[in-house]
Amino acid sequence: MEVVSRPALTASAPDVLEADGYLLGTPVNLGYLSGALKHFFDQIYYPSLDETSRRPYGAYLHGNSDAAGALRALDSITTGLRWRAVRPPLVVNGDPAKADLEACWELGATVAAELAPSDPPPTRTLPPSRALRRSGAPVLRRSRASPARRAEAPRSDARLSTRPSARRCGRGCGGRGGRYGDLMSGFRHVVMFVWAEGTTTGQQEEVAARLGELPGVIPQIRSYSLGADAGIGADNHDFVVVGDFASEEDFLVYRDHPAHRAVIDEYITPILAGRAAVQYEL
Numbered sequence: 043m044e045v046v047s048r049p050a051l052t053a054s055a056p057d058v059l060e061a062d063g064y065l066l067g068t069p070v071n072l073g074y075l076s077g078a079l080k081h082f083f084d085q086i087y088y089p090s091l092d093e094t095s096r097r098p099y100g101a102y103l104h105g106n107s108d109a110a111g112a113l114r115a116l117d118s119i120t121t122g123l124r125w126r127a128v129r130p131p132l133v134v135n136g137d138p139a140k141a142d143l144e145a146c147w148e149l150g151a152t153v154a155a156e157l158a159p160s161d162p163p164p165t166r167t168l169p170p171s172r173a174l175r176r177s178g179a180p181v182l183r184r185s186r187a188s189p190a191r192r193a194e195a196p197r198s199d200a201r202l203s204t205r206p207s208a209r210r211c212g213r214g215c216g217g218r219g220g221r222y223g224d225l226m227s228g229f230r231h232v233v234m235f236v237w238a239e240g241t242t243t244g245q246q247e248e249v250a251a252r253l254g255e256l257p258g259v260i261p262q263i264r265s266y267s268l269g270a271d272a273g274i275g276a277d278n279h280d281f282v283v284v285g286d287f288a289s290e291e292d293f294l295v296y297r298d299h300p301a302h303r304a305v306i307d308e309y310i311t312p313i314l315a316g317r318a319a320v321q322y323e324l
């Protein structure tokens with residue numbers, strides 16, 4: 043896996059067209075993406091529109107309190123480009139802790155795993171400190187080199203080899219003290235909803251939109267994934283939320299956070315017919 047890193051101000055449409063996936067980074071200033079990342083999108087939007095549809099991307103945002111506006115902008119731009127988020131954007135508020143840097147590392151690895159060939163090269167890890175860059179728009183590129191050439195690649199090359207199983211297993215694979223050690227520790231909350239008869243698509247989309255804003259306002263959320271059921275199983279639930287936290291305490295902060303409670307009271311409870319939930323340590 044080859045990683046090409048570009049500052050957002052100089053990343054160009056050819057860089058984007060040539061890459062197979064994207065990892066975007068930005069501070070949150072004045073309620074929006076950095077001017078540099080906005081400039082990046084201005085430059086690449088139309089030249090990339092047709093050719094980069096469905097390509098995977100991840101994004102990390104660094105603010106100090108409220109990333110909601112930046113998240114909205116990012117969502118609308120990447121929806122227009124039809125890029126596919128491998129995870130919800132990662133929001134880091136305040137000084138990045140070790141867990142934040144690890145989450146950034148994992149975000150990059152998840153994008154890379156999307157691009158991994160079926161016979162992936164041997165693992166090589168990127169130190170977490172390299173993952174959080176200011177206004178960078180690093181571009182991940184699937185390596186087209188042969189396995190032999192990959193093995194010879196000089197260490198100074200910015201290359202990222204990803205864990206072959208990351209795509210299948212996600213954070214939970216291995217558990218605490220398992221193959222990925224501390225990286226995997228944390229606390230996961232999974233909740234599924236059944237909507238009441240007569241619930242409209244608009245109401246469901248409103249729930250998704252409101253929940254999707256929570257990572258921007260609740261810094262304890264390490265990663266957050268939500269989605270409507272694909273409709274394959276007749277007795278499935280209708281909607282799922284998977285949230286990862288550094289600890290049970292952080293989960294409880296999320297559970298009781300006023301912004302979360304407001305979404306529950308205003309958007310979920312009125313259309314709720316059934317609920318199932320599990321919390322477990324990773």
Ligand SMILES: Cc1cc2nc3c(=O)[nH]c(=O)nc-3n(C[C@H](O)[C@H](O)[C@H](O)COP(=O)(O)O)c2cc1C
Binds near residue numbers: 068070072104107108
């Ligand atoms: C002019 C200005 C506006 C800011 N606006 C926001 C904001 O809207 N939301 C937020 O969460 N943080 C805001 N911040 C805080 C920065 O995002 C924060 O300092 C962050 O650490 C910057 O990231 P960086 O150190 O990676 O550049 C603002 C900072 C400045 C200087």
